Amino acid sequence: MKPISNNLDDYLAVTPIIDWNTSIVANKAKELTANLQDDITKAQYLFEWVRDNIPHSKDIDADAVTCSASEVLEVGTGICFAKSHLLAAMLRAVGIxxxxxxxxxxxxxxxxxxxxxxxxxxxxxxxIRVDPRGNTGEIDAQFDLQTERLAFPPNPALGEFVYNEIWSNPVPEVVEVLTKFTSRRQMWKHLPTSIS
Structure with missing residues (x-):
C-alpha cells in the first residue's frame, strides 16, 4: 500500500465530506472509544462498529443516498463508499x-x-486496509493485523484488483455519484467502474 501523501496530517484533516468535527461524529467516536487505551483497540472497535451497526443500504433495501460522515451517521445507512467516509471520520476524530x-x-x-x-x-x-461494508452471508470482512480480510477478496482471473494507493480524500468519481443522486436505486446503475 502506498499513501498518496507522506504527511499524516492529510489523513487527519476535516473536509466537508469527512466532517469529523461535527458534534454527531466527534461525540459518537469519543463515546465509543472512551474506555479504550491504544490505537489498535480503538481502530478495531470503530471498524467493527461501523461494519456492524451501519447497514449497507442495499442489504436493507434503503433508497437513501448518503455521502458525508455526519449524514451517514444521522441517516444510519450508506453504501460502501459512504460507510468508508464515516469510518475515516470517526478514526480521525480520535486521532487515528x-x-x-x-x-x-x-x-x-x-x-x-x-x-x-x-x-x-x-x-x-x-x-492496514479494512473493509467496513458489512458482513452478510458469504461476506466476512475482519480487522486483521496479519492477513487482509476484505469483503470481496479480488479474483485476478476476473480482472478484479485492489488499487495500491491510499487516498487522503474520497476520489472525485465517488463524490460525484453520491452527490448527484437522491435515490440509491437510480444511482446503482451509475456507480463508478474505475478511478481515472
Whole structure:
C-alpha cells in the first residue's frame, strides 16, 4: 500500500465530506472509544462498529443516498463508499490517521468500484486496509493485523484488483455519484467502474 501523501496530517484533516468535527461524529467516536487505551483497540472497535451497526443500504433495501460522515451517521445507512467516509471520520476524530482505498470487483458480470479504508496505526508504524461494508452471508470482512480480510477478496482471473494507493480524500468519481443522486436505486446503475 502506498499513501498518496507522506504527511499524516492529510489523513487527519476535516473536509466537508469527512466532517469529523461535527458534534454527531466527534461525540459518537469519543463515546465509543472512551474506555479504550491504544490505537489498535480503538481502530478495531470503530471498524467493527461501523461494519456492524451501519447497514449497507442495499442489504436493507434503503433508497437513501448518503455521502458525508455526519449524514451517514444521522441517516444510519450508506453504501460502501459512504460507510468508508464515516469510518475515516470517526478514526480521525480520535486521532487515528485514515484514508480511502478502492478495488474493482465484478458484480452481475459488470465491473464496479468498491470502497475500503486504509488505517495508519502509529503504534505499529504501518498501514492496514479494512473493509467496513458489512458482513452478510458469504461476506466476512475482519480487522486483521496479519492477513487482509476484505469483503470481496479480488479474483485476478476476473480482472478484479485492489488499487495500491491510499487516498487522503474520497476520489472525485465517488463524490460525484453520491452527490448527484437522491435515490440509491437510480444511482446503482451509475456507480463508478474505475478511478481515472
Amino acid at each position: 490517521p485514515a484514508g480511502f482505498c478502492y478495488q474493482v470487483c465484478v458484480s452481475d458480470d459488470s465491473k464496479i468500484l468498491h470502497g475500503l479504508n486504509g488505517i495508519y496505526l502509529l503504534s505499529l508504524k504501518r498501514w
